Amino acid sequence: MRFPHDTHTHTVYSDGSGSVVDNIAAAEEKGLKLVAITDHVHYLEPKNLNSYISEIKRWAGESEVFVLAGVEANIMPGGSDVPDWMAKKLDFVIASVHEWVERPEEYLELVKSALLDDNVDVIGHFGASFPYIGFPGAEELEEILELAEERGKAFEISSRYNVPDVDFVRKCIKRGIKLTFASDAHSPRSVGNVGWSESVFLKAGGKKEDLLFEEFL
Numbered sequence: 426m427r428f429p430h431d432t433h434t435h436t437v438y439s440d441g442s443g444s445v446v447d448n449i450a451a452a453e454e455k456g457l458k459l460v461a462i463t464d465h466v467h468y469l470e471p472k473n474l475n476s477y478i479s480e481i482k483r484w485a486g487e488s489e490v491f492v493l494a495g496v497e498a499n500i501m502p503g504g505s506d507v508p509d510w511m512a513k514k515l516d517f518v519i520a521s522v523h524e525w526v527e528r529p530e531e532y533l534e535l536v537k538s539a540l541l542d543d544n545v546d547v548i549g550h551f552g553a554s555f556p557y558i559g560f561p562g563a564e565e566l567e568e569i570l571e572l573a574e575e576r577g578k579a580f581e582i583s584s585r586y587n588v589p590d591v592d593f594v595r596k597c598i599k600r601g602i603k604l605t606f607a608s609d610a611h612s613p614r615s616v617g618n619v620g621w622s623e624s625v626f627l628k629a630g631g632k633k634e635d636l637l638f639e640e641f642l
Contacts, residue, residue, distance in 0.1 A: 428626070428633060428642050430459035431617050433497065433519060433549065433581055433607035438477050439464035443613035446484045453490055455617035459641045461493035463519055466507050469496065478514055491641040497549060499523050500535045504542035512544035519581065521549030529554075529561040533569060540572045547579045547605060547637065552593070553586040566593065574600045579637045582622040585609035595629040603637040 434448050435441030443451075445462055452460035462481050469477055478494050485492035493516040498505035505520040512518055520539040526532050532554055539545045555561070570593075573580065580589065580597055582604055597604055606622035608615050626635075633639050 426456075426620070426623055428606065428623060428636060429455070429457045429617070429619075430606055430636075430638060430642055431457055431608045431610070431619050432459070432461040432493070432495070432517075432547070432605040432638065433463050433583070434460060434610040434616050435464055435497075436462055438462075438473070439468040441611045445480045447613040448610070448616050449484050449488050449490060449492055451613040451616035452492075453488060457490055457617050459491045459493065459638055460616065461495050461517070463495040463497045466496045466498045466505075466511070469511070471510075474511060474514065491638075493517060493638075495519060497521055498539075498545065500539045502535065502538060504538050505545050507542075507544045509544065517546040518544055519547045519549040520545040522554060526554065526558060529559045530565070532558060533561055533565055536569060537572060540569070540576050540578050545578065547581055548573070549581050549607070550583040550586045550588055550609065551580050552588040552590070553583070555588075566596075570596055570600055570602065573597075573602050579603035579605060581605045581607040582619075582625055583607045583609055584619045584621040587621055591625050591629050594625055594631070598629055598631055598635050604631065604635055605637045 606619040
């Protein structure tokens, strides 16, 4: 891989099967330069968040891979469910639509609310629901892109869900919207499985400077 990184992995701190060190070890074995631990926010509370971050930082200090401490938030009406106190302790926050909606317009309204949330850095698996609820029109997608550009937000290219498509990625690059590669791994063996992400990124004309964490790659 030209840009070996994975910014979306889960551990036993939420619904993953491996430990923090297991995911980092898998990243090392696959030759990644960067990996992020991003457990689901609703599993983390004040009493275990410090342990979560401390464990990530501890193993990061012993690894040649650059390791980020993040979370995956749920997008709710009005923004993400990441409180300010938590966001301040993390390296970055992914926000994803997890609740079921009936129409693409509802989905996009949720994403807009996350784009307006100061605690959110990256939109996760954008468009994963579209095959089931319908695809939005070009004008509606342009509104999302305009808002992301205005607010300085990034999108992940998800190898788990194969989203977003190459045309959307190409438009992100044209607008200067940053991108990341994401396995959305829930087991150590899936960490670093981002071949689809890089393929789409390169097909869209992506270069190192188009990636959110380029300085570590």
